[in-house]
Amino acid sequence: MSRLFARGRRTVPARPAPGTALAEAVDLHVRLGQREVLAGIDLSARAGEVLALVGPNGAGKSTLLAALAADLPAASGEVRIDGRPVGDWSAPDLALRRSVLPQAAALSFPFPVGDVVRMGRAPWAGTPFAEADEEAVAAAMAVVEVGEFAARPFSALSGGERARVALARVLAQRAPLLLLDEPTAALDLRHQELVLRICRERARAGDAVVVVLHDLGLAAAYADRAAVLHDGRIAADGPPAEVFEDALLSRVYRQPVEVLPHPRTGAPLVVPVRAVEGSYDGLVSQAGT
Known part of the structure; x- marks a missing residue:
């Protein structure tokens, strides 16, 4: 049940029950110019x-994430957030329900890091939850390990530091649906693991987390489900242990792979087949069939 506040008549969402569909795509088609980028997507x-949304470059992962965020319109089909078509939500109401981390974080002005993270609290202005602003900002900065440079200009940070600050802004927003586009792309090994652990923690706390990943190992280790995109369609959707299969991934990525169980955890490990000289062309041909 949502709570209604008089200012702007916004409804603040209650915590969702486990398993509630917070974002849904129903027969979703998205066009960019004359090209159909997504065709008939059904996903929740x-x-x-x-x-985890995985697949090769150009498969439609970021487009699907943007459509789920209501940042791209559907050519046909429907996207629903919190049970309602996205067009039925005002921008302020939508911001209470979903937070979005784009691929690149850019600001035109040299805002201090602390102020950038604090921007994530803007949707809660005028509600009783605004009282938690400073606590939410401090907690988000601490969990992604950027507290020590709260006063530094965002523009002075490295690419990886900017990525972590941008994630802190999303976490401070405390929306129940997190949509993250390649949050590990600019990060070192330690911080890649940190970000995916945070995703797992948010899911355990009851949030829905959708994350675009290129690293299939991270997806296999941390995701409950993986949707494999190929040419704008979903080629497979299910637990990574079920959908990360040699033949499927070899076909989708046009790269021969082997999927092996991790010797300790059993999670799938996706390993490229590195052929001996002279036999690679045949393997690529097999993967494309």
Whole structure:
């Protein structure tokens, strides 16, 4: 049940029950110019789980994430957030329900890091939850390990530091649906693991997390479900242990791979087949069939 506040008549969402679909795509088609980028997507992101969107470059992962965020319109089909078509939500109401981390974080002015993270609290202005602003900002900065440079200009940070500050802004927003586009792309090994652990923690706390990943190992280790995109369609959707299969991934990525169980955890390990000289062309041909 949502709570209604008089200022702007916004409804603040209650915590979702486990398994609730917080974002849904129903027969979703998206066009960019004359090109159909997504064709007939049916997908849901549920409270309490991490959903990884994986697939090769150009498969439609970021487009799907943007459509789920209501940042791209559907040519046909429908996207629903918190049970309602995205067009039925005002921008302020939508900001209470979903937070979005784009691929690149850029600001035109040299805002201090602390102020950038604090921007994530803007949707809660005028509600009783605004009283938690400073606590939410401090907690988000601490969990992504950027507290020590709170006063530094955002523009003075490295690419990886900017990525972590941008994630802190998303976490400070405390929306129940997190949509993260390649949050590990600019990060070193330690911080890649940190970000995916945070995703798991948010899912355990009841949020729905949708994350675009290129690293299939990270997806296999941390995601409850993986949707494999190929040419604008979903080639497979399910637990990574079920959908990360040699033949499927070899076909989708046009690269021969082997999927092996991790010797300790059993999680799938996706390993490229590195052929001996002279036999690679044949393997690539097999992967494309």
